[in-house]
Amino acid sequence: MTQVIVSYDGTRNDRDALALGGLFAKAGADITLAYVRHAVESDPEREAAEQQEAEHVLAVGAELLGNPSAGQRVIVNPSTASGLAELAGELGADVIAFGSSHKTPPGRVNMPHTAQTLVERSVACSLALAPAGLRREPVAHSIGTVRVAAGDDDPAAPATAASLAHALGAVVTDDDADLVVIASRPEAAPGKLLLSSRALQLVEQSSGPLLLLARGATLSFG
Numbered sequence: 001m002t003q004v005i006v007s008y009d010g011t012r013n014d015r016d017a018l019a020l021g022g023l024f025a026k027a028g029a030d031i032t033l034a035y036v037r038h039a040v041e042s043d044p045e046r047e048a049a050e051q052q053e054a055e056h057v058l059a060v061g062a063e064l065l066g067n068p069s070a071g072q073r074v075i076v077n078p079s080t081a082s083g084l085a086e087l088a089g090e091l092g093a094d095v096i097a098f099g100s101s102h103k104t105p106p107g108r109v110n111m112p113h114t115a116q117t118l119v120e121r122s123v124a125c126s127l128a129l130a131p132a133g134l135r136r137e138p139v140a141h142s143i144g145t146v147r148v149a150a151g152d153d154d155p156a157a158p159a160t161a162a163s164l165a166h167a168l169g170a171v172v173t174d175d176d177a178d179l180v181v182i183a184s185r186p187e188a189a190p191g192k193l194l195l196s197s198r199a200l201q202l203v204e205q206s207s208g209p210l211l212l213l214a215r216g217a218t219l220s221f222g
Helices: 012-026 044-065 082-092 113-120 156-168 196-204
Strands: 003-007 030-037 070-077 095-099 126-130 146-149 179-183 210-213
Touching: 003 012, 003 082, 012 030, 012 044, 012 095, 012 126, 012 156, 030 044, 030 082, 044 070, 070 082, 082 095, 082 113, 095 113, 113 126, 146 156, 156 179, 156 210, 179 196, 196 210
Parallel strands: 003 030, 003 095, 030 070, 095 126, 146 179, 179 210
Antiparallel strands: 126 210
């Protein structure tokens, strides 16, 4: 089963990430919500309050996801990117899902800073990006087509697209699609995410959810 971490702190754009997590859950993925705190408070009472607040945010997120028993992890790490990458390694997660960056216009995708950092580090998992405003869409019915971009030489990309489309009751197309799987560059090490300049342009031009696929990482859904 595909394992998806949703980066979630309760903000508006992270509710878009939660909606994307709901889409993957519909496709049969196992979802874990993750909240990254950046420091431990020196005062025990304040630390307990901060931890409790983070746990509450995740619990509310799980309710919004429609799965109160979904995995919920509070991480303490000065770097959100490092914290999520370490959690992905710990859980053996396949994907980390993000909302677009703050102030992204509705219906557009803008990679947030944390996702950019993970791309620059060639993180050892795939990333998923939600367009701004996805939380307002009927996600369970919004994906009718899936296509592959920049992945002609990696069989993992069409295999993943086919599995995801089948699980969602969608079809794979070569035309514009509701969800796009973007493959890593051919020189990427197996299991690593490495995007070409063309792939980054596709991110900027996109209006729907994106799955940025690590090299050779065939994901199974359904």
